Each structure stands twice: as C-alpha cells, then as structure tokens.
Amino acid sequence: MAIKHTWKFFRAGGFDQVQLDSGADLMAIDELDQKLWVALACPTTGLEFDSSTLAFIDTDHDGRIRAPELIAAVKWTGICLKNSDDLLKSASELPLSAMNDATPEGRQLLVSARKILANLGKKEAASITLADIADTEKMLEQTLFNGDGVITVDCAEDDVTRMIIQDIIDCLGPEMDRSGKPGVNQDKVDQFFEEARIYYDWMKQAQNDQNILPLGDSTSIAAITFQAMESKIDDYFTRCRLAAFHPNATSTLNPDEKNYLVFFGQDLNSTSDGIANLPLAEIGADKPLPLKCGLNPAWASRMTDFENRIIKPLFNEQESLNEFQWTDIKTKFAAYTEWMATKSGRRVGHLGFEHVREILDGKKREVITALIERDKAYEFEFNAITDVKRLIHYHRDLYKLTNNFVSFRDFYSRKDKAVFQAGTLYLDQRSCDLCLVVENVSRHAAMAGQSGSYLAYCDCVRKGSGEQMQIVAAFTDGDSDNLMVGRNGVFYDCKGRDWDATIAKLVENPISIRQAFWSPYRRAVRMIQELIAKRAESADQAATSSLVSKAETIERGAAKGSAPTPPAAPAKMDTGMIAALGVGAAGLGGMLGGMLSGFLNLKAMMPLGVLAIMLIISGPSMIMAWLKIRNRNLGPILDANGWAVNAKAKINVPFGASLTRLAQLPPDAKRDLVDPFAEKKRPWGLYLVLLAIVLLGLSWTFGKLDGILSSLSPKITSSWIIHHKLPLESNATVSKTEPVAEQKR
Numbered sequence: 001m002a003i004k005h006t007w008k009f010f011r012a013g014g015f016d017q018v019q020l021d022s023g024a025d026l027m028a029i030d031e032l033d034q035k036l037w038v039a040l041a042c043p044t045t046g047l048e049f050d051s052s053t054l055a056f057i058d059t060d061h062d063g064r065i066r067a068p069e070l071i072a073a074v075k076w077t078g079i080c081l082k083n084s085d086d087l088l089k090s091a092s093e094l095p096l097s098a099m100n101d102a103t104p105e106g107r108q109l110l111v112s113a114r115k116i117l118a119n120l121g122k123k124e125a126a127s128i129t130l131a132d133i134a135d136t137e138k139m140l141e142q143t144l145f146n147g148d149g150v151i152t153v154d155c156a157e158d159d160v161t162r163m164i165i166q167d168i169i170d171c172l173g174p175e176m177d178r179s180g181k182p183g184v185n186q187d188k189v190d191q192f193f194e195e196a197r198i199y200y201d202w203m204k205q206a207q208n209d210q211n212i213l214p215l216g217d218s219t220s221i222a223a224i225t226f227q228a229m230e231s232k233i234d235d236y237f238t239r240c241r242l243a244a245f246h247p248n249a250t251s252t253l254n255p256d257e258k259n260y261l262v263f264f265g266q267d268l269n270s271t272s273d274g275i276a277n278l279p280l281a282e283i284g285a286d287k288p289l290p291l292k293c294g295l296n297p298a299w300a301s302r303m304t305d306f307e308n309r310i311i312k313p314l315f316n317e318q319e320s321l322n323e324f325q326w327t328d329i330k331t332k333f334a335a336y337t338e339w340m341a342t343k344s345g346r347r348v349g350h351l352g353f354e355h356v357r358e359i360l361d362g363k364k365r366e367v368i369t370a371l372i373e374r375d376k377a378y379e380f381e382f383n384a385i386t387d388v389k390r391l392i393h394y395h396r397d398l399y400k401l402t403n404n405f406v407s408f409r410d411f412y413s414r415k416d417k418a419v420f421q422a423g424t425l426y427l428d429q430r431s432c433d434l435c436l437v438v439e440n441v442s443r444h445a446a447m448a449g450q451s452g453s454y455l456a457y458c459d460c461v462r463k464g465s466g467e468q469m470q471i472v473a474a475f476t477d478g479d480s481d482n483l484m485v486g487r488n489g490v491f492y493d494c495k496g497r498d499w500d501a502t503i504a505k506l507v508e509n510p511i512s513i514r515q516a517f518w519s520p521y522r523r524a525v526r527m528i529q530e531l532i533a534k535r536a537e538s539a540d541q542a543a544t545s546s547l548v549s550k551a552e553t554i555e556r557g558a559a560k561g562s563a564p565t566p567p568a569a570p571a572k573m574d575t576g577m578i579a580a581l582g583v584g585a586a587g588l589g590g591m592l593g594g595m596l597s598g599f600l601n602l603k604a605m606m607p608l609g610v611l612a613i614m615l616i617i618s619g620p621s622m623i624m625a626w627l628k629i630r631n632r633n634l635g636p637i638l639d640a641n642g643w644a645v646n647a648k649a650k651i652n653v654p655f656g657a658s659l660t661r662l663a664q665l666p667p668d669a670k671r672d673l674v675d676p677f678a679e680k681k682r683p684w685g686l687y688l689v690l691l692a693i694v695l696l697g698l699s700w701t702f703g704k705l706d707g708i709l710s711s712l713s714p715k716i717t718s719s720w721i722i723h724h725k726l727p728l729e730s731n732a733t734v735s736k737t738e739p740v741a742e743q744k745r
C-alpha cells in the first residue's frame with residue numbers, strides 16, 4: 001500500500017497555501033488535490049520567466065501552461081535526477097553526478113552530456129551548462145546533415161539533384177532546416193513526385209490524341225484568343241441566320257442610323273464607349289464574316305490575332321470565315337477545353353512536359369530520399385542534446401515556477417518578485433510593486449476592475465531603443481488626490497531598465513481607510529470652492545453686464561443731448577421678507593444654541609463628543625472603503641492576463657502597504673522645518689478660536705453659561721420682532737422684560 005505524502009500549509013492572502021520545501025514535496029504534487037492549487041493555468045507570455053523553460057513545459061504549444069503539463073515536467077525531472085532535492089538549489093549548472101544513471105532516461109542523458117562536452121574539448125568537465133549546449137547547437141547547425149529530416153540544396157552531390165530539390169521548393173514551398181535555410185522533407189518529396197507523375201500522365205493523353213491539341217504546342221495560346229472572340233462571333237452568325245430566316249429582320253438586326261447620333265461631335269477611337277457593343281460586322285442573310293474589311297473597329301485588332309493564330313494555321317490565307325468553318329473551329333477547341341478541365345498536377349505544370357519527364361526518368365527520387373535518411377541518422381544525437389537542454393532548464397527553473405503556480409509563496413513572502421510582477425513603478429512619491437504587463441488595456445480593465453484595487457494603466461516607452469509596452473500598476477496605499485490621466489512617472493523592469501511611464505487610464509477604487517476618513521471634508525472644501533468660484537464668476541458677469549448697460553445708456557443719452565438718467569433708488573426690502581429672515585435667523589440661532597448647550601453639557605465627555613461628530617461625518621465613507629479594501633482580490637488582475645487563479649488571493653491593508661511604499665525620510669535624517677518661502681501671516685483665526693474656548697470655559701466654570709443659553713433663543717426671536725415692529729401671532733407670547741430690554745437697547 002502506497003504511503004500518502006504529508007503536506008504542510010502556510011496561511012497568506014486569507015487562504016491556505018501548500019508549502020513546497022523539499023524535492024519530495026515537488027515529486028508528490030500530482031497527489032495534491034488541484035482544488036488546493038493557487039493557479040490551474042498561466043500564459044507563456046508576459047511573465048518574468050525564461051521563455052525556453054515555458055516552451056519545454058508547454059508540450060501542446062497552445063501558449064498556456066496547465067497543471068497536467070507542470071506535473072509531467074516535474075515527474076520527468078525526478079526520473080532523470082538522483083536526488084530531487086537538487087531542484088531547490090535552482091542552479092544554472094547541472095553536475096553530471098546528479099544525473100540518474102539507474103533509469104534509461106537518465107542514463108541516456110548522461111551519455112549525451114558527456115558526448116557534448118567531449119565534442120567541445122571539455123571531456124574532464126564535471127558539469128554542463130546552457131552555454132555548452134548553445135555552442136554545440138551552433139556547431140551542428142553549420143553541418144549539412146543535422147537530424148531534422150530536412151535537406152537543403154547544399155546537401156546534393158550533383159547538379160541534377162540540386163536542381164530537382166530547388167524545383168520542389170519552388171513548386172510546393174520550403175521546409176525550414178535547423179540551420180535556417182530552406183529545404184525539403186520526405187513529405188514534400190513524395191508529394192512532388194506524385195504530382196509530377198499525375199501531370200505527366202495528363203500531358204501524355206494530349207500527346208496521344210491529336211484532337212486535343214489541334215494546333216500542337218500553339219494550342220494553349222490559340223485557345224485564349226478563341227475564348228476572347230467566341231461570344232462575339234457567335235453573335236454575328238446568329239444574327240445572320242435570323243436575317244436569312246426573315247428578310248425584313250436585316251434592317252432591325254443592324255444598328256439604326258439614330259444609334260450613331262451619340263457619336264456626333266466626339267473625337268472617336270477604337271476604344272470609345274458604345275462602339276464595342278455594335279455587331280462585329282454588317283449583318284446579312286447567311287453572310288460570311290469578313291476578315292479584312294468591314295469589321296467593327298473595336299474588334300479589329302483581336303480579329304487580326306484570331307486570323308493569324310487560328311484561321312491561317314487551319315484554313316490558310318482567306319478573306320472571310322463562313323459559319324461551317326466557325327463550327328469546325330469550335331469543335332476542335334471543345335476537345336481542348338474538356339481536356340483542360342481535367343488538368344492535374346497544376347503546381348508542377350509550369351515546369352513543362354519535357355522537364356517533368358526528365359525528373360521522372362531514372363532514380364532521382366531514390367537519391368533524394370537517401371539524402372533525407374542520411375540526415376535523419378543524426379536525429380537521435382540532436383534529440384539527446386534537446387533533452388539535456390531541457391533538463392538543465394528544469395534543474396534551474398522548475399522549483400521557482402511551482403512556487404508561483406501551485407502556491408504564491410514568492411508573492412506573499414515579499415522576499416522575491418513573483419513571475420507575474422514586471423517591475424516597480426515610481427509615481428506620486430510612491431513605489432508600486434504589483435505591476436503587470438498587459439496587451440489590451442480595455443479588455444484587461446473590464447475584468448481587473450472587479451479586483452477592488454485602484455489600478456493605473458501606463459504607457460511605457462524607452463526613448464533610447466524605441467521599445468513600448470503597457471503595464472497596470474495597483475496603488476494599495478496612500479491616496480488618489482494627485483493621481484490623474486497624463487501624469488508621468490518612471491517604471492523599472494526586472495532587468496533594471498528604466499521606462500518613461502504615463503498614466504493612460506484609471507480604474508478607481510478606495511486605496512486606504514485614511515483617505516476615506518478625510519474624503520468627506522475634502523469633498524466639502526471642494527464643493528465650497530466650486531460654489532465660491534461660481535458665485536464670483538456670476539457676480540463678475542453681472543457687474544460687467546451692468547457696467548456695459550450703463551455705458552450704453554450714457555452713450556445714447558449723450559447722443560440725444562439729454563442728461564443721463566440718474567440711477568434708480570435701491571429697492572426697499574419687503575416687510576414679509578424681513579419677517580421671514582427674522583424667523584429663520586431665530587430658528588438657526590436656537591438650533592445652534594441647542595447644539596452648543598448639549599455639547600457643553602457633556603463636560604468631561606466633550607472630547608468624545610468631538611470624536612462622535614467626526615465619526616458621524618466620516619463613518620459611512622470609512623465603512624464603504626473598509627468593505628472594499630478587505631475584499632481586494634489579486635485573482636481578477638491575473639485572470640485578465642490569461643491566468644486561471646484558483647483561490648481568492650486577498651490583498652489586505654497590511655499586505656497592501658508592503659506592495660505600495662510611501663515616501664519616508666531616513667531614520668537618521670535631520671529636518672529643517674523653516675520654509676523660507678512660506679506665506680508670512682499672523683494666525684488671527686487661531687487666536688480667536690483660543691479666546692472663544694477660554695471664555696466658554698470660564699462661563700461654564702462659574703455656572704453663567706447655562707442661564708445664558710436657556711434664554712438665548714427666545715430673546716433673539718423677540719428682538720427681531722420688536723425691532724421691526726412686526727405684528728405678533730395670536731399664539732405668540734413675549735416676556736415682560738423684553739420691551740424693557742428693547743428700550744434699553
């Protein structure tokens with residue numbers, strides 16, 4: 001009974017991830033339930049990972065790495081190595097002693113590796129590297145026979161064979177040899193000789209039947225001329241038969257004189273519009289077709305070709321063509337047309353019958369096939385080199401890939417960048433580590449916006465080389481006040497190269513609870529600023545309009561010689577409006593007084609009251625931000641790039657702060673707080689606030705404030721009413737002391 005592997009898991013991103021700490025863990029990943037894998041598929045492009053390694057793993061070459069392909073790569077590597085723990089070293093050199101000579105696969109790889117080193121003059125080397133493989137591939141690529149089953153023209157040993165190989169390339173297209181030169185493989189050779197045989201048999205049929213080629217080798221060219229004139233000559237003889245059928249039809253079948261009026265006043269030539277539509281010649285009962293005179297000018301040159309290529313070879317020199325001869329010509333070319341409809345081997349037809357016959361004679365096909373077999377004899381050696389190269393790649397990269405596929409340890413440990421992280425973006429006094437390369441911004445944003453993260457899509461350009469790319473950066477700490485489309489930053493890729501980065505698109509989501517706390521106040525300040533700006537603009541426009549209007553009035557009065565109209569007296573405020581303002585002011589004063597009284601009654605709890613007010617204002621915004629931030633998910637960002645993320649990989653507040661770092665002064669830095677360009681002004685507002693607080697505190701201390709606040713609201717109301725001599729409502733009451741107070745006032 002097989003012993004099940006014992007797994008270890010670590011908690012990160014809000015979910016459990018498998019811990020791959022040994023070769024045994026790697027070799028057992030096929031036993032791990034794929035529901036526990038962080039990813040089930042990833043693309044082979046857009047990753048900071050060796051593309052050759054990914055190409056080896058992607059056995060179906062569909063551009064995606066799936067779980068079964070990764071498992072197969074791990075299993076094969078385990079068979080070829082003695083100790084699977086060697087994968088944890090991620091070393092670029094593969095020691096020969098690490099290859100498992102106890103398995104057929106490992107033993108063959110060891111033999112191949114030693115042969116490679118021996119060919120390079122490194123027979124005593126203890127390890128092999130990718131540089132050794134590259135040198136060997138360069139050496140073998142220069143050889144004529146390199147094991148790929150493709151031979152080039154240079155492989156032929158005589159001129160005839162070279163010519164046939166080139167004919168195959170020209171007719172069927174090339175197969176690229178491992179050396180990069182065009183060549184042919186066995187499939188192309190078989191296809192070429194098969195088509196050559198079919199074409200030869202088809203041409204042989206015409207050679208044996210004179211009716212098919214009535215004009216010999218000139219038949220094909222003559223057939224083109226025949227097809228160009230067939231319908232027009234048929235039209236002519238059909239009209240002549242109709243004229244013979246009814247004598248009165250002759251005048252109708254020939255164009256009426258009125259039809260020629262359209263040509264009056266024009267500079268005509270044989271290509272003028274309308275002439276080609278007229279009959280080929282004058283119509284008459286059973287009249288033969290003239291070949292010399294009386295032909296339609298638009299068809300004269302084509303009739304000359306018809307006469308030279310068809311009539312003269314068949315009937316010698318003559319002045320006209322009768323309908324019987326025309327029928328004979330059609331019969332002869334009908335056999336040719338039927339034969340052409342069965343044409344086979346078209347792709348080799350341009351070589352010609354004689355050349356194709358020379359190709360098929362002798363044993364040229366067997367000679368070329370022998371060259372291909374000779375090339376294939378090196379296939380084993382080249383495949384062995386490829387397998388050694390694959391093992392070196394897996395020995396170096398497989399452990400890192402599994403820790404970025406089965407789990408996201410590199411991403412959540414923050415010790416090294418994950419394979420999907422393209423670099424770091426510096427912008428707005430922040431560095432963003434969660435940056436990915438994207439191919440289509442609109443398509444990516446449609447999916448990635450569901451991650452709950454604040455995303456900035458940037459166009460990146462390297463001015464020196466002209467390289468361009470697009471990235472998406474996640475801002476997971478700070479605020480968004482200074483982030484906008486068009487802002488510039490610098491992006492450093494994983495190779496340390498710098499790119500000019502410009503924000504092209506933003507997907508807005510809450511960044512931090514700190515920003516959410518201050519957002520209501522910032523919105524209020526922004527609203528007040530906009531309101532003041534609008535009022536100021538409106539007042540400016542009104543003043544300008546009034547000034548222009550008065551200037552026009554004065555100008556009109558001066559023109560009439562009369563004195564300017566004096567300005568109208570200011571309108572008096574309506575009594576009802578005054579009353580309404582008084583009641584409103586009284587209500588507002590009472591409300592403010594009640595609020596202030598309640599606040600001061602808190603006494604020692606006043607700081608808590610201030611905190612409560614701030615929470616009432618900022619609480620909803622903070623709650624909404626907290627709900628979104630705690631659910632930030634890495635999955636949609638990766639899925640939009642072609643991944644198949646199998647877990648809800650969260651980006652909480654502490655982890656987000658590690659992905660986006662804010663600017664901070666060094667711990668030992670000295671700071672001078674004096675700004676020589678700061679605005680010089682006295683803090684009168686601060687003085688007044690402090691004075692008000694001191695007075696309120698003294699009043700409260702001596703018990704005077706309660707009485708003042710209790711009578712503040714009624715006094716304000718009655719003072720307004722008495723001052724403006726307003727009638728009292730039937731249910732209104734006024735304190736006896738109020739008139740006295742009013743008189744004293």
